[in-house]
Each structure stands twice: as C-alpha cells, then as structure tokens.
Amino acid sequence: MILTNAKIVLSDEVIDGTLTVKNGLIDSIDPGRVTLPGAIDCRQGYLTAGMIELHTDNMEKHFTPRPGVAWPGIQAFKVHDAQMISAGITTVFDAVSIGDVVDGSERLKNLQRMVAALDESARRNLNRADHRLHLRCEVSHADTLDMFLSLLDVSTPQLVSVMDHSPGQRQFASLARYRQYYQGKYKLSDAELEAFIERQSAASQRYSDPYRKAICALCNERNIPLASHDDATREHVDESHGLNMVVAEFPTTAEAARAAHHRGMSVMMGAPNMVRGGSHSGNVAAHELATDGVLDILSSDYYPASLLDAAFKVAMLPENDYDLPAALSLVTWRPAEAVGMDDRGRIAPGARADLVWSSRTDDHVHIEQVWKDGNRVY
Structure with a gap:
C-alpha cells in the first residue's frame, strides 16, 4: 500500500x-x-x-444502554470497538471497574460480562482495534481485593489503576461538589446523602490503604504497569511513586501534576477536559498543564471522538512548547511508551x-x- x-x-x-x-x-x-x-x-x-487510549470507560454504556437493560456482550463490545476505530483509536485499554461506590450497581453487574466479551471478541478475531484490559480498582469498596484476585486467575490485565472516590479528598476534595454530584446521580434525599457520605468515608478508612498496597504489590510481582488516579497533593504523588506507579491519571491539581511529571510519571489528562476548556469537576484544566509543560498523555475517557480534536487543540494553544508532532505524541507514542509498548x-x-x-x-x-x-x- x-x-x-x-x-x-x-x-x-x-x-x-x-x-x-x-x-x-x-x-x-x-x-x-x-x-x-x-x-x-x-x-x-x-x-x-493510530492513537493509543490507555483509559476509556466507553464500553460500559453499551452494556447497559438503559437502566435495567443488559445488552448481549459481544454485540455491545462490537459497537464500542467501532466507535473507537471511527475516532482513530487503534489500540484501546478498556477500563473496567472493580468495585463501585454503591453495592449492586450496573457497573458491578457488568464486570464479568465486559471482561468475557473483551476476551471472546479477541479470540474470535472480531475486533477492528487492538483491545487490552485495564482494571480500575475502587479500593474503598469491601469486595475489590477479592474480585481483583479472582480476575487475575482468568484474564491478566495489561494496566491496573487504583482509585478512591470517597468524599473529602482527591477528585472530591470539595464536599459541596461531592454532594452535588452524588445527590444528582442517585436522587438521594438530604438525609440519605449524609448517610451515604458517612458510609463511604468509613469504607475508605477501612479498606483503601491495605487494598492499594496489596494490589500494587501483586502487580509489581507480575510486571503489570500501574497508574494512580486523581492524585491531589505531593503526598499522594510520593505514595504513588513509592508503589511504582508509572502513570498519573487525571491529577486534580497543578501541584500534583508537576510533582508526578518531575518524578518521571506520565501525567494523563482527559481529552474532554481539553476540548471543553476545563474540568467538569472543577479540578485543574488540561490546558493549564500544557502551558506548564507537564502534560504527557491525553485520554478520551468517556468520549472517544474527543481524542484527536484535543491533540490538535494542544498544538493551537498560544503559549506552550507543543508543536503538532509534540501534541500528537500525547495520543500516540507517549502512551505506548508509558506502558512498555515499542512496536x-x-x-x-x-x-x-x-x-x-x-x-x-x-x-x-x-x-x-x-x-x-x-x-x-x-
């Protein structure tokens, strides 16, 4: 050709x-x-x-297109695959969540179905893109460690990230934003919301630290690349670096992003953040990190078509050192290099x-x- x-x-x-x-x-x-x-x-x-996506949860919406509707796995996965390819993404690390902030959620119900569909579609050579498994571990959930161990026996992930979405820290340092987000998402009354916050805080205190350390130790033993999630402080970054995490997913502050970049971790931000001009959660904007020169990777996250547009927008920013080759490296060779792919x-x-x-x-x-x-x- x-x-x-x-x-x-x-x-x-x-x-x-x-x-x-x-x-x-x-x-x-x-x-x-x-x-x-x-x-x-x-x-x-x-x-x-071809672009390389390290963190997308786009697959989830196709498995449950409406509340209570479970779509057949292979068909759901093929639609996701087609969306990724049409966005120019040829290598996809599908972020599948282990654990959630609520029990019995659709995310938990779909966990095994999504992993099975990923494996089966690859085995049957049905995919246009090259799909890899990225396990997102919600370490504040009681069953996360057991579920992680059981999945390791059947499907080895190519990337593992560790996250804690409990109130008052990381993505939700602002309790006001936490209340706004989860009350709107789950339609909770004020009393239900306060009980929800109390449960999540207690679960984080009990499980997050031991689960984070145990999961990272297992990944280090098996040479599985690790990513942090929503680091907000230098202390978070120091902990992540000490656990051999190589990617800093969506740091919420410029301080954390600079610290991670200077530690040699690859700083990943959301392409939707870049396209929209800021974070929907009120955290640091991707264009600020580009101006600081500490933006290393872009991820489409929840919107595949944002990735290429975001790279071109980085190249068009008035004050930064990213020309077009450098901007496109954020979606091509830099994510590949971060997880050890050199081909x-x-x-x-x-x-x-x-x-x-x-x-x-x-x-x-x-x-x-x-x-x-x-x-x-x-």
Whole structure:
C-alpha cells in the first residue's frame, strides 16, 4: 500500500511525503508525491500514527444502554470497538471497574460480562482495534481485593489503576461538589446523602490503604504497569511513586501534576477536559498543564471522538512548547511508551502500520480513513 500527497506527522517534524506499507508494517517514508497506479492520494491531509487510549470507560454504556437493560456482550463490545476505530483509536485499554461506590450497581453487574466479551471478541478475531484490559480498582469498596484476585486467575490485565472516590479528598476534595454530584446521580434525599457520605468515608478508612498496597504489590510481582488516579497533593504523588506507579491519571491539581511529571510519571489528562476548556469537576484544566509543560498523555475517557480534536487543540494553544508532532505524541507514542509498548505509536520504518488520515475543517479534525496493521478498518 502506498499513501501519498500527505502531511506525514513524524516524532519531531511534519513532512510532505509518501508512506509505503508492506506486510502490515511501515516500510518507507519519503519526501514528495508519487503518481504510481494504486497509490492513495491523501489530498494534503494529515497522516498520523493510530492513537493509543490507555483509559476509556466507553464500553460500559453499551452494556447497559438503559437502566435495567443488559445488552448481549459481544454485540455491545462490537459497537464500542467501532466507535473507537471511527475516532482513530487503534489500540484501546478498556477500563473496567472493580468495585463501585454503591453495592449492586450496573457497573458491578457488568464486570464479568465486559471482561468475557473483551476476551471472546479477541479470540474470535472480531475486533477492528487492538483491545487490552485495564482494571480500575475502587479500593474503598469491601469486595475489590477479592474480585481483583479472582480476575487475575482468568484474564491478566495489561494496566491496573487504583482509585478512591470517597468524599473529602482527591477528585472530591470539595464536599459541596461531592454532594452535588452524588445527590444528582442517585436522587438521594438530604438525609440519605449524609448517610451515604458517612458510609463511604468509613469504607475508605477501612479498606483503601491495605487494598492499594496489596494490589500494587501483586502487580509489581507480575510486571503489570500501574497508574494512580486523581492524585491531589505531593503526598499522594510520593505514595504513588513509592508503589511504582508509572502513570498519573487525571491529577486534580497543578501541584500534583508537576510533582508526578518531575518524578518521571506520565501525567494523563482527559481529552474532554481539553476540548471543553476545563474540568467538569472543577479540578485543574488540561490546558493549564500544557502551558506548564507537564502534560504527557491525553485520554478520551468517556468520549472517544474527543481524542484527536484535543491533540490538535494542544498544538493551537498560544503559549506552550507543543508543536503538532509534540501534541500528537500525547495520543500516540507517549502512551505506548508509558506502558512498555515499542512496536506502535510512531510513523517509522518497522513500526506497525496503524495509521489515521485526517483533514482539518475549521476547528474540527475530520477522520477520512483508518488502517490497522496495514488493513483499512474505517
């Protein structure tokens, strides 16, 4: 396959050129345009590496499209897969939650179904994207450690993150925002909400610290990459770094993000945060971290189509050091490097031919075609 007349985004520059693919790998990159029969004219659009998503919970909504509706697993997973590919995401770490802030939630009911669908769809070669398992561990939930141990016996995760969504700390340092969020989500009365806060605080005090340490120790023994979640203080970052966490997911303050970046952890922020111009929870904005030069990875989180738009927005910010290659590295080779993947994420000879052809239309980036291992999948 030959792709020509493209703005090819390399690791450190953009060239007008031609890319050749052989046997699923990038074979050569050359300046200039060719007119060979069968060459695909990219019409001066951008040719970038397929994007790598380390944390998305997009899959969940397809398993329960309405309250009380459990959609068949493979069908639900295939719709999720199609959404990821159409967004230019060719490698997906599907974030599946172990534990929740409430017992009996749809998230808990779907846990085994989602893991089974991920494994089965890969076994049957049904997926367009390359899917990996990311286990999100809510360490303030009583059953989290037991569920984590049972899943390790049947499906090894490629990434594990540790989170605690209890009130008064991390994402919900503001109790007012905590009350607003959970009262709205679960339609609780004032009295029910206060009882809910008391239960969550007690569960966090009892389980979070021992579960965090136990899960991290197991992952370190098995060389499974670890990520922190919602670090808010230097002390949180020091703890995360001490537990060998390599990614700092969604730090809530600039102080925590700077500390994590300087510790050598890869700072991940939400692409929706970048596209919208700020955090929906009132925490630090992604563009602030880009201005500080401590933004390392973007994640689409709950909205797949945000990822490419967010990378281009980073490149357009008036005051930062991210040109287009550096901005696109936030969604390509930097997330790959953070979790030890060295065969993708770059346009370079010998790399996997996971490619995205896109074009700019005003402030929107339109995806024209996507290839996985040299095969067109969108």
